Amino acid sequence: MLSTEYYVNCNLKPTEITIYxxxxxxxxExxxxxxxxxxxxxQFYHKSQLNVMWDLAKTKxxxxxxxxxxxxKVSTGYYKPCASSSDDGVILLYCGxxxxEENIMKYGYKLLEETSYKKCHRMAIIQIG
Incomplete structure (x- = not known):
């Protein structure tokens, strides 16, 4: 297995990685x-959309x-026995x-605008504090 640094700030496709x-x-900065x-x-996405949405999030x-x-961070194609679905992946965006709560919600609405995340996705955006 490669070192953790290999998976940071890289241009790998999340769904193509199965060992991390x-x-x-x-x-x-x-x-x-x-x-x-x-x-x-x-932000939860079907795996068919995950690579494109991760690229968009990274660019922004x-x-x-x-x-x-x-x-x-974004989930990969790595097998996770506790995952609720193997069809979906998740992008986690850390803030604080x-x-x-007021500012966390403001950041969330800004994310909706910047990432074009819509309610039509199978799962809704979830805020965890």
Whole structure:
């Protein structure tokens, strides 16, 4: 197995990776602006959409367009026995502080705009604090 660094800030396709559970996007210059990251938003996609949506999220993150998002990760094709569905994947976008509900909701609405995440997706966006 390759080191964890291989899966950070890479251009791998999430659904094509089967030996590691996550790909990560973490730019230190962006992350240091947002030191409290105990909250997160989760966006669920069918695996047929996951690679494209991860590329979109990475592009927007790298351009600084995902306000208050410190870092992100995406599930891969790695087998997870506890997963509720093998047809879906998830992008996790970390922000915070989780106790600041007003701002967490603001970040969530901004994510909806920036990532074109719609209610037509099979699962809704979930905020976890």
């Amino acid at each position: 559970p996550w790909l990560y996007e973490h730019e230190p 962006i992350a240091k602006k947002y030191p409290e990251t105990d909250g997160k938003w989760m 993150y790298r351009a600084g367009q995902l306000e208050e998002i410190a870092f992100m 502080p989780s106790h600041d």
